[in-house]
Amino acid sequence: MRLAFILGETLSGIRRNLSMVVSVVLVTFISLSFVGAAGLLQLQINQMKGYWYDRVEVAVFLCTETSTTATCADGAVTEDQRLAVQSLLESPTAAPYVQSFEYESQERALEIFQEQFKNSAMVETVTADQLPExxxxxxxxPEQYAVVDELVSGMPGVELVSDQRELLEQIFSLMNMASVIAVSIAAVMLICAILLIATTIRLSAFSRRRETGIMRLVGASKTMIQLPFLLEGVIAALLGAVLASLTTWLLAELFIGGWLTEQYPGTGFIGGTDALILVPVLLGIAVLLAAVSSLLTLRRYLTV
Structure with a gap:
């Protein structure tokens, strides 16, 4: 009987303030969608770190005629210098750190360059002798990059030792920045949602002040009076969270795990299954914010 009464009062309040409830749903949906997008970015960053860090390479660039470093004082790398670097990479000293290595000639470097920049005008102006072996x-x-750098970088004929992780860290930093921006926007939108929930509860309490007065006179408990108002805010926020969860899952399943995976098959991407771990987080945020906002509003505007 009590449950039926509480649900009836809750639905009645939703009908009376339908436009405000819809606003709460939409604002909660948008704000939690940004939270979901930020969560997906973090999941993707972690996935890419695990994928690429296992495949990271160190590039040992050899001297060319135009090199200006001290180890290239004699000009382009000689055959003896090249063989010395190769011998070191094959030696027992480097064995604990070097899994494998591959020599890249200037001609091969030019082929890679032309493939990477095939849509750029500079392709026509670059020749093989301008690129390093x-x-x-x-x-x-991959964490032992510094050891290999120390072993090789001072050798004659070696111009530069480059770690791919430096580039990856820059990419991940940009992705982290995008995640922070998404969270910041979500925080602003969540504040709007909290204010809307508070306004909705306040209007609902005002419109039903006569009913609540009668309930107080007949001895209804504080919980019985306040619970319908609390449920209004929670239900509206939960509907928004469900829509945000669905949007987050679709984004991971169709865009990241579908389209991006097809476009870049050599990269590890997350999918819809990974996004499911964000669903309880979004639902929990919605319930918590709605409950706290409703309780604070009821304490101020609904005296029992």
Missing amino acids: AFRVALVD
């Missing part, structure tokens, strides 16, 4: 080194442990 290199050894592409796969590490046993």
Whole structure:
């Protein structure tokens, strides 16, 4: 009987303030969608770190005629210098750190360059002798880059030792920045949702002040009087959270796990299954914010 009464009062309040309830649903949906997008970005960053860090390479670039570093004082790398670098990479000293390596000639470097920049006008102006020879080194442990750098970087004929993780860290930093921006926008929208929930509850309490007065006179408990108002805010926020959860899942399943995976098959992407872990987080945020906002509003505007 009490449950039926509480649900009836809740539905009555929703009908009376339908436009405000719809506003709460939409604002909660938009704000939690930004939270979901930020969560997806973090999941993707973690996925890419695990995927790319295992495949990270160290590039040992050899001297060319135009190199200006101290180790290239004699000009382009000689055959003896190249063999010395190769011998070091094959030696027992480097064995604990070097998983494998591959020599890249200037001609091969030009082919890679032309493939990477095939839509750029600079392709026509770059020749093979302008690009350095290199050894592409796969590490046993990518965290041991500094050891390999120390072993090779001071050798004659070596111009530069480059770690791909430096570029990856820049990419991940940009993605983290995008995640922070999404969270910031979500925070502003959540504040709007909280204010809307408070306004909705306040209007609902005002429109039903006569009923609540009668309930107080007949001895209804504080919980019995306040619970319908509390449920109004929670239900509206939950509907918004459900829509945000669905949007987050569709984004992960169709865009990230579908289209992006097809476009970039060599990269590890998250999918809809990974996004499911964000659903309880979004629902929990919605319930918590709605409950706290409703309780504070009821304490101020509904004296029992």
